[in-house]
Amino acid sequence: MTQTPIAFISGASRGIGAAIALRLAAGGYDIWLNYHASHGPAQSLREQIEAMGRRCTLLSFDVADEAAVTAALDPLLDQAVPYAFIHNAGITRDGLLPMMGRDSWDQVLNTHLTGFFLMGRLISKAMLSKRQGRIIAIASVSGETGQAGQVNYAAAKAGLIGACKSLARELARRNILVNVVSPGLIATEMIKDLPLDKILPLVPLNRVGTVDEVSGVVEFLLGPAAGYITGQVIGVNGGLYM
């Protein structure tokens, strides 16, 4: 990598995605930062990244919208190919399946899984000619263990794990490594309404994790020390699932 490597991160304006963007920028990456609606936080992140001397390209689009994905990424991919793609965009629409509306199912599956398909298809095609690259999907312990009230979310995250394992096999001979980082309870807005007093006893480390503990694993997986790791699911869950 003689040029400054680029990391493209979906759903990066807040939470884990924002932490990944900041850590990778500090580690020397230029950032393509996707977000959907949170323009203020995205703009603030860009300023922080640029203050580190790195470039940050803000990409506002819905990852599940094929036309929007193509319109945003095609022109950029004509100019440069990211070394890393981190698919972090995600939403929750929790509810018990018997009462779950079709919209809640579709929105969650479309953002996590169709988003990965739409962006991954374009980016992996571009990475082929470079004979290198790293793709990471941010899944969830829910996708590994299942979670009541999250049939849609768990299905989407489990789908990402299967997709990444398959893609890892497809792209390995081009030195493109594909892995999954699977967080457990991480201190973000997503867990603010959860009854932590009831859940934490299930976590052997007996605490929630931090976004930095997730972004650190992502940074490791992008580095040279992870050059022999592909098709793996790396849990960052305090021992909640082993």
Add this chain to the structure above:
Amino acid sequence: MEELKEKLKRILIDEIKIQGMTPADLKDDMPLFGDDGLGLDSLDAVELVVLVQKHFDVQIADMEEGKEAFASIASLANYIHQKKS
């Protein structure tokens, strides 16, 4: 057509990165895929689709269509020529 075939050979060597060969080593009717030919694989086919679009502005819509075109350098040159004319 000869110019087109020469350009394709150059692309195969320079961008698909066929090892140990020069454009002069590539025969027009040499199969692109399989052990009897150049030995390209399925990912090479994807790259070739991208390169054909980039260099010739010809889109190969799906791999089924591409299969016939990718039989050899001559068939690919024919395919591009037909699409451009």
